[in-house]
Amino acid sequence: MRRYIFFGIHFINITSLNTSFLIFYINFVTMKIIIAGSGEVGFHLAKLFSYESHAITLVDLDEERLEYANKHLDIKTLLGDATLPSTLKEADIVNADMLIAVTSSQSINISVCVFAKQMGAGRTVARVSNQELLGVDDIIDLKALGIDEMISPEALAANEVKMLLNQSAFTDTFKFDDGALTMMGLTLRSKAPFIGNTVQEAADIFPGLHFVPIALQRYGTQFTIIPRGDTEFMRGDRVYFITDTEGVEELYKLTGAEKRSIKKVMILGGSNIGRTLAKDLCKENFSVKVIEKDHKKAIDLANILPNALVINADGRNVEILKEENISKMDAFVAVTEDSETNIITCLVANSKGVRKTIALVENMDYFQLSHSIGIHSLVNKKLLAANSIFRYLRKGEVVAMTKLNNMNAELLEFVVKADSKVTNSKIVDINFPRTAVVGGVIRDGKGIIALGDFKIREGDRIVVCTLPKSIKSVENLFC
Template sequence: MKIIIAGAGEVGFHLAKLLSYESQEITLIDPDKESLLNADNHLDIKVVKGDATSISILKDSRVAESDLVIAVTSSETTNITVCVLAKQLGAKRTIARISNTEFIQHKDEVGFTKLGIDELISPEALAAAEIRLLLDQSAFSDTYEFEGGALTMVALNLTRTMAFAGKTVKEAAEIFPKIHFVPIAIQRFGTQFTIIPRGDTQLKDGDHVVFITSEGGAEELCKITGKTNREIKNVMILGGSKIGFKTARDLAGSGFNVKLIEKDKNRAFDIADELPNVLVINGDGRNVDLLEEENIGDMDAFIAVTGNSEVNIMSSLVAKSKNVKKTISLVENMDYFELSQSIGIDTLINKKLLAANTIFRYVRRGEVVAMTKLNNMNAELLEFRVKARSRVCNKLIKDIDFPRSAIIGGVIRDGVGNIALGSFKIQEGDRVVICGLPRSIKDVEKLFL
């Protein structure tokens, strides 16, 4: 695919990096010479210095031949303008990053598609939605929903006291024959290797295991592993950023008791005026005495979303030391993901990764409905819609020539999630959730074309 990315900031650079690994033809446009120099030195892509809203710059970048134009500058006005121009100049598909989530809520009413914008994404809205889902599934370190929860991905760390620790996947299935979950990816303790499990794969103490669950599966998994999906009611949010504001607004609107700590006095007063159901405290969240004064020990969850990754991590560790059950930190540095489990924070989230996950499904071949990359694991989860001409259509799973480094996690049929084993027959219209290592994705895509 020929892809043009407008904006060489954090999101744009990260997207260019991920897409360049896949041998896509990438052109990165940005007016800042230093940002482009960094990309040019580290990535196998073409860089263009200039304003992406310039028609001549877009034409020089061969926008008429582009399959996808992604506008992810820091200015939503620029992003919208770039997409409108690109579409008029012949781009097949456009995606604009925006910060005003009202645009997404009223997308059809306004008619952005008619204007030339095929998709709107807001990293801040994606992060807020991710936080809410993590609070709903508080027992797990990572989670992702397909089709409103028909199938749900959850992740946890195995301990030797869990019932299937030390067992193979096949042995675990024999012990619990009527379960509604299946392991789809494993990362061994102390390694960076991702394993796609088979029947003879052993589940070991310390493994980070990702499961697909159908309805009721998450509760079964909690029961078997001794985990508890505690009800979360009292939440403390550190940082009145766009993510902090949206999370506080959404949680308070759903009946949570929310405290928000914001260092900037003017920003704190603005938030207090706009969110009367949220208790807003003007103070420095790095101050342990302040956190104790605000009864951090009584909180069910602590969410750190300031603009400083180190502050978020350190304050979350303080919260964990005060026995807060669920801690979530926003980080910008992708390397921090490797530390999350070892240092004790439950979940790290990253706007760049969330935005990339949403955009990536437009790059994949076949009819990809949803897609996510597993946190700190070298694997992808993709949801494909089965067409009549797809190679998998009307076949039993056991008869499909499936890559060894990929696995079918589940199938959604008529809105109902199924843990699909070998004797399950795939039909037209099914939505199939696949987990695979990068080397298997192209072969998987061919099965669903």
């Protein structure tokens, strides 16, 4: 019988893996994590963390959900109300390294974190739906209340879409320190001038560039390569780069990417994500159309989005999309609660000549299909939430982290401490694994594409891309 594990964002048949790989995989430092809420975000987090051999306890009042989690995951489940001290005590909260409250109610999540911290929990994370709560640090001491971190998967998804619209030629983006360094992913086209050259040859031909390749996947394969000097660029390669603020324009020119101005955006779905995105885009003077089939929700949207055109219609109807001039849109963003609807409507938009299509999806397997079927970018709020939380499970002081879409690689931002092994060392002298690479350094708020002779010092923030098998070695360099 075949068995599968979740690795990065790939399902891998463990019957085909060698023993040393599996020994590595289960050799993470085990943490005790309690997750309150077994909905889609809670279940996804439990799945990710359990596959890294952490001890997970999933708490919920929904017996059916817990039974499903029990059947599919190697975790402990607890039927009970996480806001009750007796339930938290039964979950062994006093020995918990982390409590994550991700129920559908933000008030419950806040209460659970407050109670858990007072009962001895380590780090606490609360999911919230109202974005106003994400910016109250200057008026409310959340840590004093017992909440170490607040996250909103919907806000994370809306921000991800905005970044993708602002860098329209790229399929994936991630900003470190408000853009001091930025990760960008794209597929190399035939007109990219360094196709056929190795990384070293490209560096010699185009000296002084402000970007560096950090991960690569050959067309038609699912194997992730950390580029070295002798790695050759080929047509169809899916490549991730790290760039500083000056390197974005260079990337457009030297990768064959088409720079497109996006001003007209059609959004399908008036969900929290759609509403947040529309509001933010209107503030930035985008021309926004929102299509929402629920009449009451459409009326509410029209009231809170005076600068957007809200249409009460079923966006799955191709004739409706034609009537609303979809062919004249610069971008189409589908964020309904149904992944299949989002994918199909994006395909329709693509067939009508829309230059940028973005779909919200729940099924991670769809990431494998997106580029082959013609959708430019996929967004998954569960994965974004997991990325936001995952950094707390890494050793060393990790301040930001993301997993590369459709690749089994992680991008981590470490803060260099006085006693870190890398402190006062040149990059070339650091014993980095061959399956890990320094993407850049942030020093005094400025992003730097650091080469081998760059000397790392205390306080620097180092962005590292690594395959999973090298995570432990990389972490040890920054401990």
